[in-house]
Amino acid sequence: MLALGKLLELTLAGREPAEKTQLTVDGVRMRWLGEGALEVRPPEARDNGLDLLLSAGIHGNETAPIELLDRLLHDIASGDLKPRARILFLFGNPEAIRRGERYLELDVNRLFNGRHDQVSGAEALRACELERLAATFFSIPGRTRLHYDLHTAIRGSKIEQFALYPYKEGRQHSRRELARLHAAGMDAVLLQSKVSVTFTAYTYETLDAEAFTLELGKARPFGQNAQVNVERLETRLKQIIEGNEPEQPEALDGLQLFSVAREIIKHSDSFQLHLAADIENFSELEPGYLLAEDIADTRWIVEEEGARIIFPNPKVKNGLRAGILIVPVTVERLDAST
Numbered sequence: 329m330l331a332l333g334k335l336l337e338l339t340l341a342g343r344e345p346a347e348k349t350q351l352t353v354d355g356v357r358m359r360w361l362g363e364g365a366l367e368v369r370p371p372e373a374r375d376n377g378l379d380l381l382l383s384a385g386i387h388g389n390e391t392a393p394i395e396l397l398d399r400l401l402h403d404i405a406s407g408d409l410k411p412r413a414r415i416l417f418l419f420g421n422p423e424a425i426r427r428g429e430r431y432l433e434l435d436v437n438r439l440f441n442g443r444h445d446q447v448s449g450a451e452a453l454r455a456c457e458l459e460r461l462a463a464t465f466f467s468i469p470g471r472t473r474l475h476y477d478l479h480t481a482i483r484g485s486k487i488e489q490f491a492l493y494p495y496k497e498g499r500q501h502s503r504r505e506l507a508r509l510h511a512a513g514m515d516a517v518l519l520q521s522k523v524s525v526t527f528t529a530y531t532y533e534t535l536d537a538e539a540f541t542l543e544l545g546k547a548r549p550f551g552q553n554a555q556v557n558v559e560r561l562e563t564r565l566k567q568i569i570e571g572n573e574p575e576q577p578e579a580l581d582g583l584q585l586f587s588v589a590r591e592i593i594k595h596s597d598s599f600q601l602h603l604a605a606d607i608e609n610f611s612e613l614e615p616g617y618l619l620a621e622d623i624a625d626t627r628w629i630v631e632e633e634g635a636r637i638i639f640p641n642p643k644v645k646n647g648l649r650a651g652i653l654i655v656p657v658t659v660e661r662l663d664a665s666t
């Protein structure tokens with residue numbers, strides 16, 4: 329297999345490849361662009377006009393998605409997978425991946441849309457670099473832009489696999505993309521209702537890609553991901569890469585949609601979250617429940633019917649999101665969300 333197919337090995341070893349560009353047996357060009365970054369380009373005659381960005385390891389301890397991208401790259405490098413799309417593979421935070429940690433000093437997924445300019449350190453530089461790589465990749469006019477940023481979560485979940493769909497004023501969430509996500513095994517989608525600082529918020533808001541954060545199960549170390557079943561996603565990604573995706577039905581039957589009711593922001597060290605340490609994502613909370621307290625008598629009381637919590641984490645830094653309170657929405661909401 330071509331050395332560049334071993335991007336993960338190179339990244340884990342912190343090594344630069346001797347050859348930066350390699351051609352597979354059937355003329356696919358692989359180009360190393362820097363640490364954890366590799367572009368795949370099909371022969372011109374086979375190119376179907378899709379630019380696909382696949383990222384993982386934005387959080388270094390979320391290894392199942394990294395292993396999935398590694399398998400896809402191996403298949404491309406050995407000629408088993410024949411891309412018709414241009415693809416950019418990115419491993420988001422190489423040093424955190426090497427250490428098996430979510431991040432070192434700063435959560436990279438809170439540093440996009442220019443936020444990296446306001447802080448310093450290795451992770452700020454990496455977020456800036458990732459923005460540059462994505463912007464260059466998505467700079468060719470007239471092509472279709474799609475980004476999946478793959479994650480696993482800190483805790484278990486009542487809905488194992490789900491997507492988060494960013495928000496931009498005046499832009500409508502796409503039914504076709506939702507149907508595609510459902511076909512790829514996602515059982516729920518959270519429709520964001522304000523702009524954000526995550527990687528997919530950047531590619532969606534600033535680079536006009538269709539972009540999704542995908543949550544695939546619980547985060548575990550390399551080699552311990554048997555319980556994270558990515559079969560349906562892997563099959564769909566291979567079809568997208570080879571341009572032979574079956575048509576999916578327009579109807580979104582069975583796909584659960586949610587919107588953000590409120591983001592719980594931790595303001596101080598006095599922040600207290602009144603949830604069991606092992607609470608699962610999508611757990612329901614009754615109206616009237618005292619969810620959190622913070623300085624200056626700030627109290628977060630659940631008011632919304634059908635509210636559920638995702639990503640509760642009282643350990644985040646002050647000023648960051650310590651949980652999202654979400655509510656179910658119907659598919660009609662899509663037509664109204666411009």
Ligand SMILES: O=C(O)CCC(=O)N[C@@H](CCC(=O)O)C(=O)O
Nearest residue numbers: 437479481482483492526541639
């Ligand atoms: O399990 C958790 O608490 C966090 C899992 C995770 O890393 N989720 C992403 C979601 C990104 C988004 O909001 O689109 C994150 O928190 O960065």
Ligand SMILES: [Zn+2]
Nearest residue numbers: 387390479480
């Ligand atoms: Zn993550």
